[in-house]
Each structure stands twice: as structure tokens, then as C-alpha cells.
Amino acid sequence: MKKGTFMNEKEWLDYFETINNRKPTEEENQQAKANGEFISQESKDEGVNPQQAQLSDQVTQAVLQATTAKTGLSKKAKIIIASVVGAIVLVALSFGGYAFMHLQGGKIPEGTYLLETYRFYHKDKKKMVDGKESFKKSGLEAHDFVKVKGNNVKFYFYTLAGGNNLVDFTDYDTDKAYRPDAWSRTLKPNMSLSEYTKVIDQAVDSQYKISEYRTKADNDESKKIYVKSYKESLEETVRYKVKGDKLIVTTYNKKGKLTEERSFKHLSEDDVKKLDYDYERDVRADKKRFQN
Numbered sequence: 237m238k239k240g241t242f243m244n245e246k247e248w249l250d251y252f253e254t255i256n257n258r259k260p261t262e263e264e265n266q267q268a269k270a271n272g273e274f275i276s277q278e279s280k281d282e283g284v285n286p287q288q289a290q291l292s293d294q295v296t297q298a299v300l301q302a303t304t305a306k307t308g309l310s311k312k313a314k315i316i317i318a319s320v321v322g323a324i325v326l327v328a329l330s331f332g333g334y335a336f337m338h339l340q341g342g343k344i345p346e347g348t349y350l351l352e353t354y355r356f357y358h359k360d361k362k363k364m365v366d367g368k369e370s371f372k373k374s375g376l377e378a379h380d381f382v383k384v385k386g387n388n389v390k391f392y393f394y395t396l397a398g399g400n401n402l403v404d405f406t407d408y409d410t411d412k413a414y415r416p417d418a419w420s421r422t423l424k425p426n427m428s429l430s431e432y433t434k435v436i437d438q439a440v441d442s443q444y445k446i447s448e449y450r451t452k453a454d455n456d457e458s459k460k461i462y463v464k465s466y467k468e469s470l471e472e473t474v475r476y477k478v479k480g481d482k483l484i485v486t487t488y489n490k491k492g493k494l495t496e497e498r499s500f501k502h503l504s505e506d507d508v509k510k511l512d513y514d515y516e517r518d519v520r521a522d523k524k525r526f527q528n
Contacts (some may be wrong), residue, residue, distance in 0.1 A: 247315050248274035254316065304520055342418030344476070346507045349483045349500030351380040357495045358385050364497070371395070376402075381511060382483065382500050389414040389423055394515060401518040405443045405526075406462065408519050411433050414474065423474040423485070436462045443526055 252260045268274060337368060354367035371378045377396040382389060390413040395402040406412060414423035440459050444450050471490040476483060487496040
């Protein structure tokens with residue numbers, strides 16, 4: 237009998253006789269007590285959480301009543317069944333607590349997160365390299381951010397480039413986003429490929445007006461590029477973890493190889509207001525640039 241079955245001495249004696257067909261020796265009795273195979277009633281009352289004990293007692297009584305009515309089992313058999321049921325109840329309670337804590341730990345606090353570090357896999361160098369450093373060498377600054385609200389995680393690509401900051405119209409003009417799975421710590425795309433195809437068709441036609449500088453063929457080509465990119469993203473696995481005020485997002489290709497790692501920091505309300513103001517200003521400039 238394992239420790240933690242909460243049997244008193246009399247119950248243990250009955251259990252021993254049932255299993256071994258004899259009474260235990262004094263030495264076996266003392267050894268079982270030392271091993272914690274049974275405890276006194278006082279110790280039992282002190283060592284068990286009241287809610288767990290109550291639940292265990294309720295289940296045990298229900299099982300004993302049912303088995304007595306149907307099969308007329310002996311008292312010794314009932315004790316064995318009660319011990320097994322009690323152990324199952326304790327395991328269930330323990331797993332329930334673990335599941336609750338695991339799910340709580342997978343929740344992403346709402347708010348806005350700004351990119352702090354960025355690494356990606358360089359195919360030519362065949363290793364992970366510093367993405368922000370690569371931007372700096374080109375006179376640019378990666379200023380991507382994430383907005384988390386409820387069960388919606390939306391990424392915004394934002395590049396500071398002096399007077400002509402760069403934004404992506406598919407961020408501000410579509411509902412493309414992710415849903416967090418708190419159990420697996422993964423981010424799932426909120427659109428299927430067919431749904432995204434319909435959305436991007438409308439978004440491209442809205443962003444790029446047909447003119448002497450822009451043909452329908454140009455728009456169709458852009459749509460193909462966006463759809464192909466989204467299709468590839470559906471084959472990726474995007475994982476996340478929350479560490480303090482940090483949101484760390486890692487991307488793996490369909491072969492399971494790490495291709496990107498980004499770390500974002502949760503912003504204060506004042507910092508969010510400034511970021512939103514700057515971003516919305518650059519969105520207006522982006523729309524004006526392409527639609528005039």
C-alpha cells in the first residue's frame with residue numbers, strides 16, 4: 237500500500253489480512269506504521285485539506301453504498317475499493333490544479349507590446365542573425381508592435397525611415413490576426429486561406445487604384461504574392477511565452493526549424509498613446525501616397 241492512502245490502523249489490519257490471509261506480526265505492524273502505510277485518526281484529520289477530504293469521503297461513501305446494494309461485498313473488499321477510489325480522487329484533484337495553473341500561465345495580458353529584439357535565420361550564413369542590426373545598417377529602425385485584446389493577437393509591421401516611415405496596409409486595412417491557444421502556447425491564424433484570399437482581393441483593389449501608373453495586372457500580381465506568403469505562414473508553427481512584461485514569439489517552419497525569434501515589451505499607457513499617434517499619422521500618409 238502506497239503512502240497517502242489515509243488508512244487508520246484498524247483498516248490497515250483488515251487490508252493486510254485480506255491480502256495475506258493472516259494477521260501481521262508486531263514487527264510488520266511497526267514497520268508499516270513507520271513507512272506511513274497507515275496513520276492515526278488525529279494525524280489524518282490534520283494532514284488532509286478539508287475540501288479534498290470532503291470530496292474523497294463523498295465519493296467513497298457513494299461507491300460503498302452502490303457496491304453493497306448490488307453485490308454485497310465484504311467490509312474488507314469495501315476498504316480496498318475505498319482506498320483505490322480515494323487515490324483516484326486525489327490524482328484528479330492534483331491534475332485539475334495543474335491544468336488550471338497551466339492555462340492561467342498561457343494567458344497573454346492585454347495591451348500593446350513593442351519590439352525589443354529580433355533574430356532571424358539567414359539562409360546564406362546558415363545561422364540566426366540580429367535583425368534589428370541589419371535594419372540599422374540600412375538606416376532603418378524596426379518598430380513593430382503587437383496589440384492584444386481578449387482572444388485576439390494582432391501584429392503590426394512598422395519601420396522608421398526618417399520622414400517616410402513604412403507601414404503595411406494589410407495590417408491596418410484587414411482583420412488578419414492570431415488566436416492564442418493557452419494550453420499549447422501557440423498562436424493560430426484567425427483566417428483560412430480562402431477567407432484571406434477574399435479579404436486581400438478587396439484590400440489590394442482599395443489600396444491601389446487603377447491608373448496610368450497602375451494596371452489591373454499589377455494588382456493581380458500583388459494579390460498572388462500576398463496569398464502565397466499567407467499560405468506559407470499557415471504551414472508554420474508560431475509559439476509564444478510570457479515572461480514578466482515580455483512577450484516572446486518564436487516561429488518554426490514546417491520542418492520544425494527555428495526561423496524567427498522576436499521579443500516584445502509591454503508598454504505603459506503614455507507610451508501606447510504616443511505609438512498610436514505616430515502610427516496613425518503614418519497610416520494616413522501611406523494611404524495618401526498610394527491613393528492619389
